[in-house]
Amino acid sequence: MKPKYSEAFIGQARVKLLSRGERTIQSVAQELNVNYYTAKNWLKPSVTAKVVGSVAKEKRPQDWSAKEQLIALYKTYGMSGESLNAWCRENGLFAHHLTSWEGAFCTQSQSPSQTVELRAFKDEIAQLKRDLSRKEKALSEAAALLILQKKFRALWEDEAK
Known part of the structure; x- marks a missing residue:
């Protein structure tokens, strides 16, 4: 007879149960959609030893490739x-993993490294625009001073005659 829960699911549920903080086993069991006594049984040392050995062999949700995630979403x-x-x-996942993967596929069109590079380029462009604006202002000020200097010389030359 095939067990109702995969060993990977039990391992992940056990981790969630052990790191529940102030929450009760009952609330975590409800979140996992598992019977309270089943969840409590998973915390026993005999079950823990059995699960720990098999969880190391199972793939964690963050180890799934993008292709595998897409196939899981399709299925x-x-x-x-x-x-x-x-x-x-059966596949050692929680429903929230599928939801987060779907959100990532819908919103993320670029890899994180591309996003970081894009941000760096945008910052560099903004800095260059600020520098160009500053230099244009300095150039127009210098041009205005040259014009005033010419007019001043022309005025003094007229008076000297």
């Missing part, structure tokens, strides 16, 4: 409720 498109949770358990 789960249209699923909801228990069918989605069952698929997630």
Whole structure:
């Protein structure tokens, strides 16, 4: 008989249960859509030893490539409720991973390194524009001073005659 939850799901749920802070096991179990006693049983040392060995072999959600994430989103498109949770358990994921992946695919058109480079280029362009504006102002001021100097000389030359 196939277990209801994959060992990867149990491992991730256990991590979530152990790092729950002030929250109760009951609230975390409800969030995971798991029975309270099942979640409590996962915290026992005998279950912990069994799960820890297998979790190291399983792939974490952050280890999924973009292609694998897209395939997972394709397979789960249209699923909801228990069918989605069952698929997630089989693959060692939570539904919120799929939601965050979908958001990343919808909003992120560039890789983070490209975004950093783009930001650096924008900053450099802004700095160059400020420098150009400052230099144009200095140049127009110098031109105005030259014109005034010529007019002043012309005025004194007229008086000297």
